[in-house]
Amino acid sequence: MNPQDRTYKDKKVISIGTVSELTGLTLRQIRYYEERKLISPYRNERGTRKYSFTDIETLMDIADKREDGVQTTEILREMRLKEKKRESEKDLKKRMLQGQLNAQFKLGRGN
Amino acid sequence: MNPQDRTYKDKKVISIGTVSELTGLTLRQIRYYEERKLISPYRNERGTRKYSFTDIETLMDIADKREDGVQTTEILREMRLKEKKRESEKDLKKRMLQGQLNAQFKLGRGN
DNA sequence: CGTGTAAGGAATTCTGACACG
């Protein structure tokens, strides 16, 4: 995804009522999932919660899993696992790129 | 831009208070620019205005022009001109692509 | 023309709590 677009996807500007409409979850449920650390909305000066499109996607994932009877603790575990996986993949890519660069450097020096 | 991302950029989900914070415009100004047809927010069941990130970008353009003393009527004209330009460029691309395809077809038939 | 403001009403959001299971 274009880095410019990420700023939109991650920008926390949507109020809880709209999130409720978009996800089909009740306000109570949305607030509860925050209490269980599954999401962390931004709070404006007044204390009103503001969500991003990413938060909404996360909530829809949560809704699916809850329907399957998965508990919030378990959902949190899964989310953290996926986070780690993404990080290690990113790390792998970085190391591969570094390897490429090193090889290039040696070749350049060899000639 | 990725078509998937457009759905976020154009999704009208942001309330006027947040738009005001993001653009620095007053509620009065934002509503007035709507009256002058410069933007058209979505209205939910209750009648509350909802804006997209695209609307916000448009509003920031408007703010710049207003600062330069450009009147809303003139801004509207400019916006419509740009819209037409985009459309004719799109049209040109479409016709060029069609030309490419026709050429390919003739070549294929020729062999 | 573009923007401010006071007015009155209706819907939103927040928190802490009790309830049920």
Next chain:
DNA sequence: CGTGTAAGGAATTCTGACACG
């Protein structure tokens, strides 16, 4: 554990209008 609900207060949003220039 996950969710519903009533409670009270504070801030939001809406419209139509008068004001100024």
